[in-house]
Amino acid sequence: MPRDSAQVNARRASALRDSAETCTFAAMTETVPSSRRRAMKPQSLELGGRPLHPSTLMMGYGYDPALSEGALKPPIFLTSTYVFESAADGKRFFEGIIGRRPGGVEGLVYGRFNGPDQEILEDRLALWERAEDALVFSTGMSAITTALMAWVRPGDIIVHSAPLYAATEKLIDAVIGKFSVGWMDFRASASREAIEATLRAAKAKGRVSVIYLESPANPTNDLVDIEAVAAVRDAVFAEGEKPVIMCDNTFLGPVFQAPTRHGADISLYSLTKYVGGHSDLVGGACIGTKAALAPILALRNTIGTITDPHTSWMLLRSLETVQLRMERAEANARTLCAFLRDHPKIERVGYLGFLEPGSAQRDIYDRHCAGSGSTFSVIVKGGETQAFRLLDNLKLVKLAVSLGGTESLASHPAAMTHLSVPDARKAELGISDNLVRVSIGIEHVDDLIADFKQALEAV
Numbered sequence: 001m002p003r004d005s006a007q008v009n010a011r012r013a014s015a016l017r018d019s020a021e022t023c024t025f026a027a028m029t030e031t032v033p034s035s036r037r038r039a040m041k042p043q044s045l046e047l048g049g050r051p052l053h054p055s056t057l058m059m060g061y062g063y064d065p066a067l068s069e070g071a072l073k074p075p076i077f078l079t080s081t082y083v084f085e086s087a088a089d090g091k092r093f094f095e096g097i098i099g100r101r102p103g104g105v106e107g108l109v110y111g112r113f114n115g116p117d118q119e120i121l122e123d124r125l126a127l128w129e130r131a132e133d134a135l136v137f138s139t140g141m142s143a144i145t146t147a148l149m150a151w152v153r154p155g156d157i158i159v160h161s162a163p164l165y166a167a168t169e170k171l172i173d174a175v176i177g178k179f180s181v182g183w184m185d186f187r188a189s190a191s192r193e194a195i196e197a198t199l200r201a202a203k204a205k206g207r208v209s210v211i212y213l214e215s216p217a218n219p220t221n222d223l224v225d226i227e228a229v230a231a232v233r234d235a236v237f238a239e240g241e242k243p244v245i246m247c248d249n250t251f252l253g254p255v256f257q258a259p260t261r262h263g264a265d266i267s268l269y270s271l272t273k274y275v276g277g278h279s280d281l282v283g284g285a286c287i288g289t290k291a292a293l294a295p296i297l298a299l300r301n302t303i304g305t306i307t308d309p310h311t312s313w314m315l316l317r318s319l320e321t322v323q324l325r326m327e328r329a330e331a332n333a334r335t336l337c338a339f340l341r342d343h344p345k346i347e348r349v350g351y352l353g354f355l356e357p358g359s360a361q362r363d364i365y366d367r368h369c370a371g372s373g374s375t376f377s378v379i380v381k382g383g384e385t386q387a388f389r390l391l392d393n394l395k396l397v398k399l400a401v402s403l404g405g406t407e408s409l410a411s412h413p414a415a416m417t418h419l420s421v422p423d424a425r426k427a428e429l430g431i432s433d434n435l436v437r438v439s440i441g442i443e444h445v446d447d448l449i450a451d452f453k454q455a456l457e458a459v
């Protein structure tokens with residue numbers, strides 16, 4: 001029975017994916033076709049003619065208890081391989097794995113390729129961006145690495161927004177750069193004209209295969225105009241030579257921004273942050289069209305950067321509360337930032353909720369974002385000494401890198417996450433010595449204000 005459940009669950013997941021023929025939500029509101037061997041209870045994305053919210057669908061979408069002994073929640077399928085019912089089944093499944101048969105894999109094969117927990121997680125993640133498909137990875141960096149390596153080849157140029165998370169910058173420059181792949185960048189806040197100038201300059205140098213964005217940027221919170229990037233890409237490159245647009249959506253996703261709705265082909269996530277949300281796991285994801293994800297899936301199958309069943313199960317649990325957590329953290333951040341902005345020892349707060357009406361950044365925010373999130377920068381009056389004093393005197397807010405957990409964290413990007421970035425580039429990108437990055441959690445906001453108040457007294 002468990003063997004049967006596992007196989008049918010995977011087939012269910014594949015069937016679910018195949019039912020979404022286009023990227024539109026309407027196409028995804030059809031009921032799921034039954035699997036070849038055992039019918040899955042039909043699941044719908046709508047009720048009474050209106051689409052269901054992702055937060056509702058996180059409780060059960062993509063999983064039928066009847067296929068797993070009636071278990072309300074999906075079991076953790078701890079197995080490295082799956083038994084085929086017949087040799088012909090095995091052949092057909094492998095044809096799906098290596099891409100000889102269109103439509104993806106029809107069944108479970110081997111833990112490096114897929115598993116029921118991972119497939120349910122992928123189906124649920126895709127719903128947040130109303131995308132065709134999703135792929136999950138062992139970390140955010142393994143998602144980014146697999147995506148870039150799948151799409152670039154020697155001699156190509158990657159055009160990226162700046163700044164990027166430091167490990168991503170290093171990956172593009174020092175790791176992928178070893179394979180004769182160059183890069184050019186534009187400031188995350190660049191105008192459409194500046195983005196176009198960079199793309200034209202890059203095109204003159206070689207084949208541009210990827211436009212890589214991070215929005216909001218880590219750690220400055222600068223927003224990239226994803227719609228402008230897509231429009232410029234379509235204007236500068238002819239059909240057949242258009243680079244794929246990837247956007248790291250870790251800071252606002254999946255609740256407050258969906259880059260694939262604004263022209264990105266692929267949204268990238270460190271699931272370690274808001275989606276995981278409890279600072280107890282690492283994971284990553286790519287969300288997008290099947291066509292954009294196909295080479296990434298093929299590379300993931302080859303090198304095995306997929307996440308494991310236990311982490312996938314934890315992420316399924318996290319997804320049930322992601323909207324609640326992100327909304328509460330956002331409300332906390334809004335109140336705390338209002339307190340910090342008026343504090344005499346604070347020079348500035350880099351918070352999306354404070355973007356000037358009429359500014360270019362505010363215009364991007366209004367078009368792309370549904371909320372300000374809860375990760376922001378606090379620029380303390382002074383330098384590293386004052387920033388360190390603030391960090392060392394916080395009592396509730398923990399001094400740690402990472403973000404998006406239930407607990408509040410603060411860190412010093414210039415001396416920690418972005419230490420490897422050369423000083424001149426840090427200065428150019430606004431990663432200053434008096435910048436403290438804060439990620440607000442779901443504690444009571446009065447306690448958070450009290451903590452910052454007492455810590456600032458020591459600055």
Ligand code: PLP
Binds near residue numbers: 248
């Ligand atoms: N992208 C951004 C914006 C990040 O902040 C991070 C990590 O902090 C990553 C990617 C990498 O994610 P992971 O640590 O899960 O590999």
